[in-house]
Structures are given as structure tokens and as C-alpha cells.
Amino acid sequence: MTVVIGFEGSANKIGIGIIRDGEVLSNPRRTYITPPGQGFMPSDTARHHRAVILTVLKEALEQAGLKPADIDCVAYTKGPGMGAPLVTVALVARTVAQLWGKPLLGVNHCIGHIEMGRLITKANNPTVLYVSGGNTQVIAYLERRYRIFGETIDIAVGNCLDRFARVIKISNDPSPGYNIEQMAKKGTRYVQLPYTVKGMDVSFSGILSFIEEAAHKMLASGQCTAEDLCFSLQETVFAMLVETTERAMAHCGSQEVLIVGGVGCNLRLQEMMGVMCKERGAKLFATDERFCIDNGAMIAQAGWEMFRTGQVTELEDSWITQRYRTDEVEVTWRD
Amino acid sequence: MGITSMATAIHPETGKLGFLLDVPFPSAREATIALRSLSPDREPRRGGINKHLSVSESTLSVRWSADEARILRVSVNSFLDHLSLIVETMDLFAPPVDL
Known part of the structure; x- marks a missing residue:
């Protein structure tokens, strides 16, 4: 069995999900909602994510009934998205990966959507x-x-x-x-x-x-x-x-x-x-x-596919990127 | 966490603004984790600012050099936000015993 935790926060949603071999164990999420007439700005969105991310992480583990030791890989959104929110989420992913002694894996957000859609709909x-x-x-x-x-x-x-x-x-x-x-x-x-x-x-x-x-x-x-x-x-x-x-x-x-x-x-x-x-x-x-709206499980699912084919991201290569096209990723997990 | 020392200076020849920060951690392990979590992302703005992180024993040291006070302030502020998030993460999610 392979258990992957996924961290997503490239826009105004912050979500952390845990996947075990195609099964969604938990997928809590929070949304930063602005007043009518206003959009969400990067620095305010990052502040929102910082304020709730550790609570969401706790929920993800509790709802899944798992301890950090049960997790095989920590996946996070590498891009594309807004810089400041992406960094916030990547920082926590990098830190827990090191604290728990688990490999890290940077995931393309768009690939996350595709793989989650394929998993859920078959x-x-x-x-x-x-x-x-x-x-x-x-x-x-x-x-x-x-x-x-x-x-x-x-x-x-x-x-x-x-x-x-x-x-x-x-x-x-x-x-x-x-x-x-x-x-x-x-x-x-x-x-x-x-x-x-x-x-x-x-x-x-x-x-x-x-x-x-x-x-x-x-x-x-x-x-x-x-x-x-x-x-x-x-x-x-x-x-x-x-x-x-x-x-x-x-x-x-x-x-x-x-x-x-x-x-x-x-x-x-x-x-x-x-x-x-x-x-x-x-x-x-x-x-x-x-599963349509940004969530953590989609990053976990794409991470699961990548991890199973031997991919990991070294810490020094784990920078976030605001631009990251869908076709830049080599799909190693499909024929 | 407390910050043990801070220093600001203006370089006499280049006129660049300097800023130094020392952050003590309980052990070298935490200091190194913080360093490795904070290092991958480069400064968003090209030019105008330089930031260097290093660890000596259980202290994380950061050295800034910037052209303008405004850019320096933005970078230091966001660094402190990032640092406090990492320290909070360690407090809540570090395993009780070393792995």
C-alpha cells in the first residue's frame, strides 16, 4: 500500500488530502472568500492560508485516522498559481517531509485535476x-x-x-x-x-x-x-x-x-x-x-501516480513556479 | 523562538543596505530543517536584493543586501512570516522522538 498526502494552495483554496491506493481517506479544505466586488490578492490569500493550514493538516490526519509514520510521500503543488500562496503551502510540505523523514514530490496543479478526474470517474x-x-x-x-x-x-x-x-x-x-x-x-x-x-x-x-x-x-x-x-x-x-x-x-x-x-x-x-x-x-x-474545485486529494493522487513510478523531488529542487504548463510534465505512469 | 540578534548597516562604498538576523533553534537538526525549507524559493524580484541563509550549529543566520529600504522591508517581512510558519509547524508536527 502506498499512502500519499497532498498539499494544495495555488489560489484561494487551501486543501490537504490523503490517498491510499485510489481511496480518498480525507480531503479537508478552506476557501478564502472576499467581499462582493473584490477579487483575492496574492498576499491576503497567503495570509489566509498561513492562518489555517496547520488546522487543515491536523484535520486531514485525524479524518484519515493516520499518523505521520503511515505516510509514504509528501506531495505539494509546485505550480502553476499565485506565488505567495504557493510558497506558503510548499514551506509546510517541505518542513513536515523533513520532520517525518519522508520524500517530497512537486506536482503540476493541472495534472492533479486530470488524475483526480480519472480516478473518480474511471x-x-x-x-x-x-x-x-x-x-x-x-x-x-x-x-x-x-x-x-x-x-x-x-x-x-x-x-x-x-x-x-x-x-x-x-x-x-x-x-x-x-x-x-x-x-x-x-x-x-x-x-x-x-x-x-x-x-x-x-x-x-x-x-x-x-x-x-x-x-x-x-x-x-x-x-x-x-x-x-x-x-x-x-x-x-x-x-x-x-x-x-x-x-x-x-x-x-x-x-x-x-x-x-x-x-x-x-x-x-x-x-x-x-x-x-x-x-x-x-x-x-x-x-x-x-473533487472539481481545487483540493488536496488531487495533488495526492497525481503524487501517488508519480511516486509509484519512482519520482521524487529533492529539497533543493522544490522551488515553486507561477508558470508551469500541463505539457511540460512527462507522464511516466501511463502507456 | 526568539531572535537573538539583528543588525542593520549601510555599506560605505556601495551604499547598499545590509540586514543581519540570527535565529536560535533548540538543536542543529531544527535549524537545518528550517534552512532547507526556506532556501529553495528565490527572491521574486530580479536584482535589487540579495539574501543569504546559513546554519552554524543551532543558529540560522540570514544576511540581506538591498538597494532600497522598501524592497528590504518586504523581503524581511515575508521571511519572518515564513519562519514563524515553519516554527509553528515544528511545534505541532514534529515526532516526539528523533527518527
């Missing part, structure tokens, strides 16, 4: 749509790499949604995306927005600028409601994501889609992707907020 070789506040990528596995077939050329889809939420002061609790999703259900009128698919890539900054510019005028004049805007924004950006995912599937001859990342728990996105999959006779795999 998808075999899916085309992956990875959508979150910091990343938007269409990925397929080929010859020891998760290759990026399409991606955003500017901001992530989740960033577009989060920043729209700030414009019309939607609550960030539990997350702006969740609240947009609930409001969108009450939207009745579709407001035309730019549709920006560029080949295999997508762009969201223009859509955001458009809606930032138009929102207050349209709301003040009664042209549409905030709910209509939420609905229209979701329909537009999700259609773009479904289109590029479908093209990647056609290219790879894939019959499976896996949606991962925080935006992936949006049920409307899952529904739209499901319609496309049904038309193609393909299968859709998705997970719920426990």
Missing part, C-alpha cells in the same frame, strides 16, 4: 476540458504527455465569470461561479455577446470588456435583468468550450470527455457538454464540487 482515455479561475485548456493524452489542443489566449473562463460577478456585485460565497449558475436559471432573455473561438483557442477578455461596459446601462434601462446577463454569459462561454472540445474529440477520434477544474462543477456546462456527447455517441465524465 474515464479511461478522455479528451479533457480543464476549466477554472486560472486555466482553460482542452487536453488529450498522447505519447507520455497531456497535450494542449486548445486553450484561452487571454483570461481563463472562470476569471471571466468571477470578474463579471464583481461588476454586478454578486456574492463570492460560496463562489461567484456558483451564484452566477443559480441566477442564470432565472434568466429568460438571451443578450447577444461576442462569440470568440479562434481555431482551437478561445478568448474571454473581449466578452468581459463588452459585458463590463454594457451591464450597468442595460440594467439601469431595464433592457434586461442581472439574471438574463448571467444566463447569456454562461450560454455563450460554455458554447465556445463545447465547440472546441468537440473539435479536439473529432481530431483524436475520442469517445470520452472529462470535465475538470472549478468551473467543471457547473451543471449547465455539464448539460451542454452532455448534449454534444450524446449526438456523437460519446460518454461524458464529470465530478462534483468536492
